[in-house]
Amino acid sequence: MTSTHTGTAPTPSTKKGRATRERIIAAAADLMYRHGVAGTSTPSVRDAAGVSSSQIYHYFGDKDDLTKAVIAYQTDLMLALHTQLLARVENLDALDEWRNFLVESTRQQSGMGGCPLGSLANELADDHPWARQALATSFDRWLTAIRTALATLVDNRTLHSDTDIDQLALALLAAIQGGLVLAQAHRNTTALEAGLDTALATVRSHATDTEAARPSTRQANSSLPRP
Structure with missing residues (x-):
């Protein structure tokens, strides 16, 4: 072919x-x-x-x-899962649950495989403009799902109204992608946890007084669904 x-x-x-x-x-x-x-x-x-x-x-x-169809297929799979989880975000604890899902699903695979979209981008983006554009759109959809969850937290006054949710959403997605690459190399979730926890600590720094007083939940839940 x-x-x-x-x-x-x-x-x-x-x-x-x-x-x-x-x-x-x-x-x-x-x-x-x-x-x-x-x-x-x-x-x-x-x-x-x-x-x-x-x-x-x-x-x-x-x-x-066929590869373009695979990009669309992998995007739909990833977004169906993450959009479902992020749609439940109504407080900071729910963000922690999403974080725990990412960490635990990566831990169960010992970091193997990485992100399907990230792997495709690494292989195709430099030499195939059509693939780069398709993958950029896929990541933008993922970014929008994260941003929408953060916007919910602003709307319900969990986060201050002047929170830069665009910047925070981008930081979270970058933490995921970089963390998954390092998890693939090191076969552990240390970098993924560090990246996500640092980004989420920044999110919490924008919490209103009531939310800021609540403790963060970090214990991964092994019963969460796998991607």
């Missing part, structure tokens, strides 16, 4: 066609996460998805088409 990127084919009109396309994307996403885009071949996707090579070519014009 070549990499000339001619644009993603239209979504199939039949339920069977959509299911086949989604199965191909899911298989490719798993392989690209484990082996990288360069290390994922058409035959490996074909075998993992249980389809023929002609079916892959029917739904995707080239490897870039």
Whole structure:
């Protein structure tokens, strides 16, 4: 499968066609996460998805088409999970619970794998402008989910009205991405915890008097869902 990127084919009109396309994307996403885009071949996707090579070519014009679909797939998975957790944020303890989920899910995997979006960005962003743009949009969506949670805390007077939630949201996302890279290298969550806790301490520094008096919860909960 070549990499000339001619644009993603239209979504199939039949339920069977959509299911086949989604199965191909899911298989490719798993392989690209484990082996990288360069290390994922058409035959490996074909075998993992249980389809023929002609079916892959029917739904995707080239490897870039398939990779773009994988970016969208991974973005939707990540955002579905994080948006759900961040939508529950009504106080600072709920932010700590989100932090605990990130740390515990990374700890359970011993730091392996890193962030699916971060891994794709590291591999593709420099040489593939279309991928860089797609991934930038994905990270912007994640950033918006974090910002929305912080905005809720401003609206309910947990945080002061002059809190720079744009800067804090960006710091939290940067802490996640940098922490996951270091977790992947060191096989532990020390850096992820340090980055998140420092960013969240800054968030707490903007708390109103009532909230500032409440203790922070930091004990990770192993019953939280895995990503």
